[in-house]
Amino acid sequence: MIDPQDYLNKSSPTWCKGCTFHSVLDSLTQALSNCTIDIPSVNIISGIGCSSRLPLFMNTFGMHTLHGRAIPVACGARLARPDIPVIVATGDGDLFSIGMGHFVHAAQKNFNITVLCMDNRMFAMTKNQSSSTSECGHIGTLTPAGKTESALNVTDFAIASGATFVARSIAEDTAFTTRILTKALQHTGFSFVHLLTPCNTFDKSSFTAELQSRAVNINTLEDHNPEDRNSATRYASVPVNNEHKHIYTGIFWKCLKPVFETSRNTD
Amino acid sequence: MTGTAGDGVIGAAELFHETAAALGIHTSLYKSIPSSIRSGITTATISLWNNTISSPVGNAHCMALFTHSDSALSDFASQQVYVNSYVFDLSGSSTKLPSSFARQITTVPVATLKPDSSPLFFIGILANLTDIAPEQFNEILHCKHASRKQRLQSALADIANGYSWAKSVPTTVPVPSFLRSDKILTTINGNDALSSGAIDAGCRFFASYPISPATTIGDSLSVNLPEIQGVAYQAEDEIAAIGAVTGASFSGVKAMTATSGPGFSLMHEFISYLSAVELPAVIVDVQRAGPSTGIPTHHAQEDLLSAVFGGHGECSRIVLAPSSIENCYHTTIDAFNCAEQYATPVIILSSCAFASASVTLQQGTQLHPQVPILQRKSVPDTNMDESFQRYTNENSTSPVLPSPGDLHPYRVTGLEHDHAADPSESSAMHQYQTLRRELKLQTIEHDYAHLIEWDLEKASSYNADFSIVAWGADVPAVKTAVRILRKKGYSIAAVFPQILFPVCHNMFEKLLDYSYLLIIPESNSSGQFSKLVRMHSGFSPVSLPFSNGEPINPDILETEIASLVLKRHKND
Numbered sequence: 001m002i003d004p005q006d007y008l009n010k011s012s013p014t015w016c017k018g019c020t021f022h023s024v025l026d027s028l029t030q031a032l033s034n035c036t037i038d039i040p041s042v043n044i045i046s047g048i049g050c051s052s053r054l055p056l057f058m059n060t061f062g063m064h065t066l067h068g069r070a071i072p073v074a075c076g077a078r079l080a081r082p083d084i085p086v087i088v089a090t091g092d093g094d095l096f097s098i099g100m101g102h103f104v105h106a107a108q109k110n111f112n113i114t115v116l117c118m119d120n121r122m123f124a125m126t127k128n129q130s131s132s133t134s135e136c137g138h139i140g141t142l143t144p145a146g147k148t149e150s151a152l153n154v155t156d157f158a159i160a161s162g163a164t165f166v167a168r169s170i171a172e173d174t175a176f177t178t179r180i181l182t183k184a185l186q187h188t189g190f191s192f193v194h195l196l197t198p199c200n201t202f203d204k205s206s207f208t209a210e211l212q213s214r215a216v217n218i219n220t221l222e223d224h225n226p227e228d229r230n231s232a233t234r235y236a237s238v239p240v241n242n243e244h245k246h247i248y249t250g251i252f253w254k255c256l257k258p259v260f261e262t263s264r265n266t267d
Numbered sequence: 268m269t270g271t272a273g274d275g276v277i278g279a280a281e282l283f284h285e286t287a288a289a290l291g292i293h294t295s296l297y298k299s300i301p302s303s304i305r306s307g308i309t310t311a312t313i314s315l316w317n318n319t320i321s322s323p324v325g326n327a328h329c330m331a332l333f334t335h336s337d338s339a340l341s342d343f344a345s346q347q348v349y350v351n352s353y354v355f356d357l358s359g360s361s362t363k364l365p366s367s368f369a370r371q372i373t374t375v376p377v378a379t380l381k382p383d384s385s386p387l388f389f390i391g392i393l394a395n396l397t398d399i400a401p402e403q404f405n406e407i408l409h410c411k412h413a414s415r416k417q418r419l420q421s422a423l424a425d426i427a428n429g430y431s432w433a434k435s436v437p438t439t440v441p442v443p444s445f446l447r448s449d450k451i452l453t454t455i456n457g458n459d460a461l462s463s464g465a466i467d468a469g470c471r472f473f474a475s476y477p478i479s480p481a482t483t484i485g486d487s488l489s490v491n492l493p494e495i496q497g498v499a500y501q502a503e504d505e506i507a508a509i510g511a512v513t514g515a516s517f518s519g520v521k522a523m524t525a526t527s528g529p530g531f532s533l534m535h536e537f538i539s540y541l542s543a544v545e546l547p548a549v550i551v552d553v554q555r556a557g558p559s560t561g562i563p564t565h566h567a568q569e570d571l572l573s574a575v576f577g578g579h580g581e582c583s584r585i586v587l588a589p590s591s592i593e594n595c596y597h598t599t600i601d602a603f604n605c606a607e608q609y610a611t612p613v614i615i616l617s618s619c620a621f622a623s624a625s626v627t628l629q630q631g632t633q634l635h636p637q638v639p640i641l642q643r644k645s646v647p648d649t650n651m652d653e654s655f656q657r658y659t660n661e662n663s664t665s666p667v668l669p670s671p672g673d674l675h676p677y678r679v680t681g682l683e684h685d686h687a688a689d690p691s692e693s694s695a696m697h698q699y700q701t702l703r704r705e706l707k708l709q710t711i712e713h714d715y716a717h718l719i720e721w722d723l724e725k726a727s728s729y730n731a732d733f734s735i736v737a738w739g740a741d742v743p744a745v746k747t748a749v750r751i752l753r754k755k756g757y758s759i760a761a762v763f764p765q766i767l768f769p770v771c772h773n774m775f776e777k778l779l780d781y782s783y784l785l786i787i788p789e790s791n792s793s794g795q796f797s798k799l800v801r802m803h804s805g806f807s808p809v810s811l812p813f814s815n816g817e818p819i820n821p822d823i824l825e826t827e828i829a830s831l832v833l834k835r836h837k838n839d
Contacts, residue, residue, distance in 0.1 A: 011689060040676045045514070048681075055678050056690060061671040062678035063517055065510070066540055072507035076514030076522070077671075079498045080472050084518065084671040102510075105503040 004029035007039060009059045020197040021051055023171040024118055028054075028089070030174075031181035037085060044087045045074045047094035050125045051118035051197070054089040068098030071106045074113050075260075082261045085114070085185065092119040096132035096152055107161035107190045109260035114184045114191040117154060118171070120199040128202040135241055155194050155236035159229070159253050164189035166236060166253040170211055171197045176249065183251065189259055196240065196247070211247065219250040226254045268313075269342060270333030270386060273305040279386035280311030281625075282411070283393060284454065286404050287315065288627045291448035292397075295626040297323035299817060302479060302563040308339050315397065315445035321750075322743040323624045326822040328441050329353045329396070330369070331389045335360040353440040355392060357385040373438060384425045391429020396442050401427045453632045457595040457621025460634065461551065462487040464599030465523050467636050470549070471497035472522040474511035476504050476530060479563040480622040481553040484525040505530035509537040509550065516546045517679060519643065519670030521603055525551035528570050529560065535577040538612050542582035542704065544679040545658065545666070547606035547613075547643070549599070554618040554739075556816045565816035566620040568739050568790040574614045575768045575799060583705045585609065586768035588616040590720065590742035592626045596634040598765050601718060604641040609708055610666050616767065618790070620740035620818040638717070641665070646673040656686045658700060663707040712771045719774055722749065722761035723781075731781040733832055734760040736800070736808070738767055740818055741790055747821035748788075748828060757832070767796070775804035784835055786811060788824055809835075 007029040015021045032042065042060045046052035048067035055062030061084075065073050074086045095103055095117050106113065122140065123129040130140040132152040139146055158166045165187040169177040177195065184191040196211065198204065218224045218235050225231045232253035240247050270276040277298055284296040293316040301307025312324050332339065335358045354369040359378045366372070375392070377385045394401060404426055412419035455463075462484050465473070473492055475485040489499040498515075502508040508524045515522040526534065531552040541548050552574060556567040574586045585605050589598035595617060606613045628634065646655075646669045655675035656662060669675045682690040683697045691697070712719070724731075737745035742763045749761050760781035764771050778785065785808040787797045794810030801807055811827060813819045 040674060041672055043518070043671045056680060058678070059676060060678075061517075061669075061676040063514070064678060064680035064682065065513070066536055066681065069506060069510045069537070072502060072510030073514035073517075075502075075507070076472065076474060076500070076511030076516075077518045078514075079500055079511065080515035080518040080520040080522070081671055101503060102507055105507070 002033050002036065002039065004033045007032050007059055008057060011057055013057045014053060015050060016201045018200040019050070020120075020171040020200065021054070021118060023174050023177065024116070024195055024197060025054065025057065027171070027174050027177040027181050028087075028116070030178045031185055034178070034182045035185045037185070042085050042087065043077055044089055045070045045077065046088070047090045047099060048125070049091040049094050049123065050120070051089065051091035052094060068094055069102065070094065071099060071102040071115070075106055075111050078111055078113060078261050087185070088113055088115040090117065092117060092121060092133040092154070093123040093131040096154060096157075100132070104161045107158060107163040107192070110162060110164055110189045110257050112188055112190070112259040112261055114187075114193070116181075116193050116195060118195050118197045119154070120197050120203070121151070122199060122203055124199045124202055151239060151241065153237060153239055155192075155252055156233065158192040158194075159232055159236055162190070163192045163253070164255050164257055165191035165251070166194075166232070167192070167251045168194040168196070168249045170215055170247070170249060171195045173212055173215070176217070180251070187254065189257060214245065214247045215249045216246045217250045218248050218252065226251045229253070268311045268331045268333070268386065268389065269339050270309055271336065271339070272301050272303070272307045272309045274333060275383035275386045276309045276311055276333060279390050280313055282387075282404060282407060283313055283390050284625060285407050286399065287397075288452040288454045289407065290399065290403060291450050291452060292445060293452065293627045294454075295323040295624060297620070297624045297818065300564045300623065308336070308342055310342065317444060317446050319629065322747040322818070322821045323620070323626070324744070324818045325747065325820055327352060328443060329355070329393075331355045332358055332364070333385050334358050335362060353438060355389060357389055359385070371439065373436070375432070380425070384421070387422055387425035388429035388432070391426040391431070392433040394426065395430045395433035396440050401430045452627035454625045454627050455592065455634070456623065456625040457589075457592045457617055458483045458553070459487055460592055460595035461525075461599050461615070461617060462491065463634060464596035465549070465603070466491060466495070466497075467596075467640075468521065468600040468603035469640055469642070470521045470523050470603060471495070472500075472512065472515035472520045473498070474500040474502050474508040474515070474522070474524050475526065476502050476508050478505075478527045478530045480555055480619045481525045481527050481530075481551065483622070484551065484553070505533040506537065509534045509548075512548050513537060513541060513546060516548050517670065519668075521547065521607070521643075523549040523551065525553065527553050527555050527563070528557045528573070531570060531573060532577070536579075538584060538614075539578035539580055539582040540681050541612040542578070542584055543580070543681050545610040545704065546679065547610055549602045549606055549613050549615065551615045551617060553622050554616060562816050564619060564623070566618055566740065566790060566818050567814065567816065568616070568618055568741060569795070570616060571767065571791070571795040571799065574616055581701050581705065583708050584611055584768070585613040585708060585711060585766070586616060587613060587718065587765050588739035588767050589621065590739065590763050590765055592621050592624060593629065593634065594765065595621055597637060598718070600636050600638060600640065601715060601765075604638065605711065605715065607641040607643055608665050608714070609711070610664070610668065611708065616739055618740040643668055646675050654687050657688045658684060658703070659686045660703060663703055664710075708769050711766060711769055712773055715766060718765040719771060720763040720765070722746070722763070724758060728780060729758060731758045731760040733757075733784040733786055733828075734762070734778045734782045735786045735788070735828075736762055736764070736778070736796070737788055738764060738796055741788055744819035744821040744824055745788055748825040751821070751825045752828060755829070757829075768799070770799060770803035772803065775800065775806060779805060784832070785809065786828060786831065788813065788819060790814065790819060
């Protein structure tokens with residue numbers, strides 16, 4: 001059994017005090033330990049942004065790459081070394097603004113990677129601009145009159161794109177998040193985990209303080225079957241915002257399909 | 268041979284080229300094709316050689332015209348002809364060509380032929396002129412049309428008819444002598460040579476997005492790499508392609524991508540990244556006429572400055588350019604060796620002229636590496652508690668590069684970093700790393716001296732009338748022009764570097780010993796290599812730009828050089 005702390009290097013994370021990304025790091029290291037993944041045998045790849053600093057705090061192999069480009073780097077890594085698990089750890093701006101095209105293609109191909117979207121609903125590193133998951137009306141430095149379009153529903157989008165494991169968790173519920181991440185790592189195929197990680201510095205009002213109290217674990221609901229596409233979409237399509245009573249967490253969708261690395265038609 | 272795309276001009280030319288090779292004739296084939304599938308003008312240039320193959324284009328001894336469309340006539344008229352050049356008009360048009368086209372024009376009666384029969388009829392004519400019997404085309408035709416009996420019969424008949432017609436009609440086509448050996452010769456085109464070189468260099472990962480004229484590199488690697496447990500991956504765009512190459516390289520695999528100008532522009536950010544994190548990678552730019560979409564299937568060498576300077580920050584890289592189709596193989600092997608030795612992105616500048624041109628191999632039936640293949644160093648088995656120092660002077664060239672699964676995990680980052688790869692914002696560290704990344708490349712002129720080809724006269728030192736430098740696909744034309752000018756009595760010092768960046772300072776210093784007049788012909792209008800040379804040496808070269816979308820014609824080049832030298836000497 002590997003001590004979760006052993007996955008971390010000696011540097012202290014440079015995130016703000018109270019940043020919810022610290023919780024993600026705790027859950028991820030525990031999940032890696034649960035899956036007994038050796039320290040040198042995992043590659044954690046990120047793009048650019050606050051969340052993307054995560055690999056730099058790890059003791060594993062890692063790549064802190066370019067804005068929006070973690071996924072194609074991950075695809076190359078998987079094709080070159082299908083024996084090495086790959087985790088993409090990045091944010092909403094990286095994945096769903098500049099990186100959106102790569103997300104769709106990798107999900108469609110069902111690359112066997114685990115993609116963590118640390119969603120703080122903005123570009124935080126550059127001090128608050130609207131991202132795809134910012135709500136309509138979000139005031140960012142480049143949209144002082146408020147964002148005109150509504151937020152992208154990333155879990156719905158992930159299912160439509162072909163991801164074969166789609167889940168959501170609230171980062172500060174580290175126990176729940178750890179269980180979700182463990183299952184995501186264990187899944188064979190494109191796993192997408194939507195992590196709600198409000199920004200403590202730039203947009204405290206992004207989610208309400210009662211985030212966890214509104215959470216409903218859909219895997220405890222009798223009418224949800226994560227292997228039923230209609231059921232998955234029904235729950236995944238409910239937006240995460242202050243207008244809805246519930247924030248649905250848990251596994252929306254799970255299925256098994258051939259993964260691209262081993263099923264490509266090369267004849 | 269000039270005709271409308273889709274009417275069989277290229278197919279016919281390829282048939283002649285491959286048949287000639289099978290008969291032991293050294294031959295080259297250059298294809299100029301439009302960027303659409305079925306419209307536009309196509310020109311095929313076949314050359315038969317007496318000795319070393321050089322320029323695939325030049326003044327033609329014999330020309331065939333299959334259409335009188337305005338664009339064909341305009342293209343045709345712009346091509347230089349020899350004084351006694353012979354034109355066969357197989358357009359079937361009732362309009363006669365003006366006598367200004369050529370001194371000798373023969374209208375070939377093709378009115379009863381189907382449009383795609385005329386090119387094969389001309390092959391029959393050519394066969395008669397070059398003493399190749401029609402039945403010698405049978406074997407290759409049988410392979411091409413194995414499942415289409417009617418097509419095969421029709422093709423054989425067209426060639427036989429053309430041959431008979433030529434026999435019955437006296438012509439005075441100036442066919443020069445060419446060598447015919449008793450060996451079957453192998454043909455290869457630039458893109459296939461490059462792909463083979465990559466495989467023999469140890470490349471086992473290729474990612475690309477289709478773009479003319481680079482796509483066929485991926486076509487052949489998509490078939491050949493899986494057969495040797497390698498991976499060829501079609502990415503969703505060029506950024507994804509080079510991203511995948513980056514991931515594969517970090518994972519310990521030699522990796523390459525191939526694109527053309529527009530796609531290469533998209534890759535600049537990752538080139539900066541690869542330079543910063545010091546990962547080996549090979550990026551091929553098969554150049555085409557630009558800017559923007561330009562002419563996707565026409566030749567140019569307009570991406571040099573983009574290759575040298577494209578990207579942000581001080582991001583060093585190596586730029587190589589093969590100087591012949593055979594060198595597309597060898598230089599690719601050198602590119603992979605450079606990438607591993609210097610842990611840096613290496614850009615190969617090929618061009619449309621090599622991509623779509625085919626030559627017979629000078630020797631043998633297969634290309635083989637002429638240098639040892641460098642392998643990446645694996646991590647020594649040491650105590651994992653020791654901090655791995657990736658970015659130090661001692662680990663700059665032929666570095667130890669751990670990859671996932673090895674001991675000493677490390678993280679690469681595009682942020683400036685310290686010796687142990689941790690992010691650093693220290694001014695001193697930034698200065699140290701910037702200089703180290705730049706300086707590590709400076710030994711390339713010495714380490715890869717075989718990539719600099721000198722063409723000097725026998726005397727150990729002499730005052731040349733001029734010196735001349737050329738790169739990439741311009742080299743064959745310049746070599747031919749130098750040969751012609753030397754026969755006319757000029758004294759010349761020529762050098763053909765395949766290393767374009769870092770600039771070979773010692774090479775240019777040596778050139779100064781021969782002449783202060785340095786002429787640089789280039790297939791671009793702004794004299795890109797001249798600009799680079801001016802920045803890095805004591806020369807102010809004279810640029811001779813050619814930007815007509817075709818390889819330089821050595822006969823035109825020779826005239827322009829002679830005129831320039833005469834003017835210079837008059838002014839001295």
